[in-house]
Amino acid sequence: MEKEIKELLLKGGVEILGTQIEEEIIQFQKTRKDIDGDLTLVIFPFVKLLKTSPLEAGEKIGAFLKEHLEDIESYNVVSGFLNFTIADRHWLKQLNDVSKTENYGFRRPNSRPMLMVEYSSPNTNKPLHLGHLRNNFLGYSVAEILKAYGHEVIKTQIINDRGIHICKSMLAWEKFSPTDEKGERETPVNTGLKGDKLVGKYYVEFDKQLKKETTEILSAWEQGNFDNYPVEVVAEYQRLNASKEGKDEKAIAGIDAKMVDLAKNQTSLLQEAQEMLVKWEARDPQVYLLWTTMNGWVYDGFKQTYDAMGVDFDKLYFESDTFLLGKDIVAEGMKSGVFYQKEDGSVWIDLTEEGLDEKLVLRSDGTAVYMTQDVGTAVDRFHDYPKLTGIIYTVGNEQDYHFKVLFLILEKLGYEWADNCHHLSYGMVDLPTGKMKSREGTVVDADDLMAEVVSQAEEMTKERGHIEGFTTEEKNQLYQLIGMGGLKYYLLKVDPKKRMLFNPEESIELNGNTGPFIQYAHARIKSLLKKAGSYGALTETGLRAEEKEIIKHLVTFPSVVEEAAKNYSPAVIANYSYELVKLYNHFYQSVPILIEEDEELKNMRLVLSENVAKVIKLAMQLLGVQVPERM
RNA sequence: GGGCUCGUAGCUCAGCUGGAUAGAGCACCUCCCUUCUAAGGAGGCGGUCUCAGGUUCGAAUCCUGACGGGCUCACCA
Numbered sequence: 012m013e014k015e016i017k018e019l020l021l022k023g024g025v026e027i028l029g030t031q032i033e034e035e036i037i038q039f040q041k042t043r044k045d046i047d048g049d050l051t052l053v054i055f056p057f058v059k060l061l062k063t064s065p066l067e068a069g070e071k072i073g074a075f076l077k078e079h080l081e082d083i084e085s086y087n088v089v090s091g092f093l094n095f096t097i098a099d100r101h102w103l104k105q106l107n108d109v110s111k112t113e114n115y116g117f118r119r120p121n122s123r124p125m126l127m128v129e130y131s132s133p134n135t136n137k138p139l140h141l142g143h144l145r146n147n148f149l150g151y152s153v154a155e156i157l158k159a160y161g162h163e164v165i166k167t168q169i170i171n172d173r174g175i176h177i178c179k180s181m182l183a184w185e186k187f188s189p190t191d192e193k194g195e196r197e198t199p200v201n202t203g204l205k206g207d208k209l210v211g212k213y214y215v216e217f218d219k220q221l222k223k224e225t226t227e228i229l230s231a232w233e234q235g236n237f238d239n240y241p242v243e244v245v246a247e248y249q250r251l252n253a254s255k256e257g258k259d260e261k262a263i264a265g266i267d268a269k270m271v272d273l274a275k276n277q278t279s280l281l282q283e284a285q286e287m288l289v290k291w292e293a294r295d296p297q298v299y300l301l302w303t304t305m306n307g308w309v310y311d312g313f314k315q316t317y318d319a320m321g322v323d324f325d326k327l328y329f330e331s332d333t334f335l336l337g338k339d340i341v342a343e344g345m346k347s348g349v350f351y352q353k354e355d356g357s358v359w360i361d362l363t364e365e366g367l368d369e370k371l372v373l374r375s376d377g378t379a380v381y382m383t384q385d386v387g388t389a390v391d392r393f394h395d396y397p398k399l400t401g402i403i404y405t406v407g408n409e410q411d412y413h414f415k416v417l418f419l420i421l422e423k424l425g426y427e428w429a430d431n432c433h434h435l436s437y438g439m440v441d442l443p444t445g446k447m448k449s450r451e452g453t454v455v456d457a458d459d460l461m462a463e464v465v466s467q468a469e470e471m472t473k474e475r476g477h478i479e480g481f482t483t484e485e486k487n488q489l490y491q492l493i494g495m496g497g498l499k500y501y502l503l504k505v506d507p508k509k510r511m512l513f514n515p516e517e518s519i520e521l522n523g524n525t526g527p528f529i530q531y532a533h534a535r536i537k538s539l540l541k542k543a544g545s546y547g548a549l550t551e552t553g554l555r556a557e558e559k560e561i562i563k564h565l566v567t568f569p570s571v572v573e574e575a576a577k578n579y580s581p582a583v584i585a586n587y588s589y590e591l592v593k594l595y596n597h598f599y600q601s602v603p604i605l606i607e608e609d610e611e612l613k614n615m616r617l618v619l620s621e622n623v624a625k626v627i628k629l630a631m632q633l634l635g636v637q638v639p640e641r642m
Numbered sequence: 643g644g645g646c647u648c649g650u651a652g653c654u655c656a657g658c659u660g661g662a663u664a665g666a667g668c669a670c671c672u673c674c675c676u677u678c679u680a681a682g683g684a685g686g687c688g689g690u691c692u693c694a695g696g697u698u699c700g701a702a703u704c705c706u707g708a709c710g711g712g713c714u715c716a717c718c719a
Binding site: 043538 | 712
């Protein structure tokens with residue numbers, strides 16, 4: 012309808028208004044609830060053009076449109092707004108269109124260019140936590156949204172499986188894991204622990220032991236005991252110590268931190284970890300075996316968590332395979348003058364013209380930094396997928412600067428796809444008690460949280476569900492579906508870029524703007540349709556305001572999908588769904604359906620209900636939320 | 643200090659490229675289950691859209707500045 016009006020105005024502008032109409036001044040909006048009409052055209056922009064009063068201009072335009080469009084039944088002009096009332100048959104036709112289209116709102120698959128969505132990308136030393144849940148749900152959902160918008164999408168993650176931190180947990184396991192009667196150290200099998208949890212435990216253990224050894228060294232130094240330490244370290248310590256003289260508290264704290272670092276580097280533990288890294292890089296068989304084994308544990312553990320989350324990947328990248336990438340690109344970039352070398356051999360890029368800093372891309376010893384790898388990995392991916400046109404990185408907003416620099420470097424290197432790379436930056440998830448801090452043990456573990464939410468769903472369902480005749484398995488599936496649906500919806504309904512508060516109690520709430528609220532509406536419609544049995548097709552009937560409102564909202568779904576895709580925002584979908592369900596619930600409560608005696612009206616209401624259920628299901632699919640037939 | 647980002651009801655959040663009297667949920671208070679699933683619906687209470695300027699017929703929305711929160715500015719990853 013909007014399109015038709017727009018075309019008509021563009022074409023007929025000169026004829027009725029005596030002047031050409033520019034497309035930008037044609038602005039539609041929803042008609043206010045308390046005013047008659049289904050669609051509103053804003054008149055103000057025309058006023059200037061016509062040099063008449065808003066009322067006069069509105070009347071003129073209204074009369075013209077009514078004359079040419081038969082679906083416009085009437086119009087009125089209220090203080091600069093032209094409100095149209097549109098014929099019921101128009102809305103019924105729209106409903107019919109929705110009804111005939113199976114995946115309503117979705118574009119033809121693979122009708123748009125290929126994109127890659129990277130998400131999750133965890134550190135193998137740390138079990139997944141609440142923050143990862145937001146990351147995973149977001150990444151997965153955005154991938155689904157982009158698919159629905161027609162893009163071909165590759166879901167991927169890069170697994171951070173190498174580096175000094177990995178050696179830390181390996182070393183701690185070798186040194187501190189108790190052995191059982193068979194002489195075996197702890198494994199997921201003999202402890203019953205999830206692999207990622209077991210490895211995480213030793214990573215924590217490493218830190219604990221490291222801290223202990225560091226403190227010992229520091230206290231030895233304080234007592235003047237410097238045996239066995241390199242002279243330059245001792246000298247540095249004494250220099251730092253002397254520099255404390257006359258400084259304020261803050262400065263002293265800074266110096267203390269430096270002294271801690273100094274001592275830390277002298278610990279046998281850290282030195283052993285570094286030796287291990289060197290061995291790993293040299294592919295030492297023993298270290299490599301240990302590395303493979305422990306990583307295997309982690310992957311098994313992560314797999315369980317991913318399954319519970321309901322996310323998946325089309326392709327995995329491992330940092331151990333990619334950490335050397337990018338160095339040759341730097342070499343090329345040096346030739347073309349994008350990078351430059353300092354006297355000590357380190358390589359940099361100057362981004363000061365862009366308002367950023369100088370950024371290191373190769374250390375003076377020639378080794379790569381994070382940025383180098385990221386450049387290499389990106390280029391590598393475009394080799395792996397020749398059809399690829401862009402990458403979306405789902406990474407927390409603490410890396411905003413990093414990605415800004417990364418994209419700028421890629422652009423300067425002349426990759427035309429750099430423009431299509433996007434950092435899907437999301438805010439941290441806070442707890443009511445404040446920030447999550449692993450040191451303070453305030454991290455919310457992903458597995459624990461999911462289990463909690465599912466058991467909560469079980470409790471609620473037992474209390475008020477309609478699940479007579481369900482098998483145990485069906486019941487468990489339902490609990491899973493409701494619990495996870497609630498959690499996903501809770502984390503996705505907020506604009507990704509905003510920092511959000513995670514309130515454990517609210518996350519398992521079922522009233523209001525929640526997953527179960529939406530799921531419930533779906534189940535209720537399904538139950539209604541089941542009771543109705545078969546029913547006829549749409550015929551020309553009158554429409555109540557409640558029905559018209561639903562249809563109006565239904566038909567915006569395609570543009571909502573588009574908006575969500577363009578903004579990489581599942582929140583847009585969530586809010587749309589919530590609005591739809593509210594409209595439907597209102598209708599359901601105030602309009603008889605099955606007991607309606609007029610068959611045509613009953614049919615129409617059933618078709619309407621069916622399509623609301625359909626769109627709810629499609630929208631929830633985009634969030635990775637499943638909807639039940641009964642609950 | 644520089645850069646980025648956020649600031650809307652007691653709390654958690656919507657408000658798209660400027661449009662009519664700023665919306666939901668939670669919490670609190672009233673009502674509604676012999677009509678189809680009440681995990682629902684109807685209503686009430688609650689706002690100087692952080693502040694100050696500016697642009698405009700018109701600003702929560704755009705611009706500038708201030709204030710407040712967060713992130714970031716490593717030869718760490």
